Amino acid sequence: MVGCSESETDPIVSFQSSLDVEQLMHYVLEPAADTIWDSAGTIATLEGVEDLAPTTEEGWFRVQHAAAVISESGNLLLMPGRTMDGDDWQEISHGLVSTGASIMTAAEQQDADAIFDLGGQLYNVCVACHQRYWVENDQ
């Protein structure tokens, strides 16, 4: 496991990414975010209220998995060829890492309320990035 530890002697390696930023959003980040958003909250009708929180271990694992994807995607956005600038881009990417990690912890604790609140925080990270870097085609 020596090769898995962090040290100052980590070898310098080259990256070979297979997705551009749009594809990373579409295939990796968006499905993971949707899984998290679909796993917390309520749907109320005249007949009653449905709680969307997972009810099985498999359901909670899906949230943990999605949170792990979100968290590490923050680092994927910092890979050479994807970084837009040195400041805001890095801060937003780190926001994904920390928010994803918090959601993982909440999922491990099966804390549906925390996942709901953190789902809002995750959206704020998305919006911060889109406001800074995303210019709509129709504007």
Place this chain on the structure above:
Amino acid sequence: MIVKKQNLTIALFALLLPVASAQAHHAFGAEFDPNRPLLIKGEVIKVEWVNPHAWIHIAREMEDGTTESWMVEGGTPNTLLRRGINRDSLKPGIYLVVDGYQSKDRSNRANGRNITYSDGTTLFLGSSGTGAPRDGADPRERSQ
């Protein structure tokens, strides 16, 4: 030159992130028409209290006496809570007046700006910074 380079970079990124790629977490202009303001009055029949947007389903009262089922998008639940809207104040069975903007595809979907309760209380339903028209509904825009 730095500014020009930055603009070019952002423009490139805009090409990388077309509007069509966003679904659940879109900007206003991706789905809604700022030239199609509308009022929706009727009974709330369903509330999706979910991220990234809350959705209110309303049996909209039409002029001919019939009703149509409409979906109204609101801000994030956390945003709505800060504006005084919660699961207890926004539930099926209540009567609401919503002003907002219809979807570009002319379906029965709208982006909500303000909701008005039966007692006359009006609250901002949307989120700031989504690209929605600066129509005075957003308190943050009014203070700027």
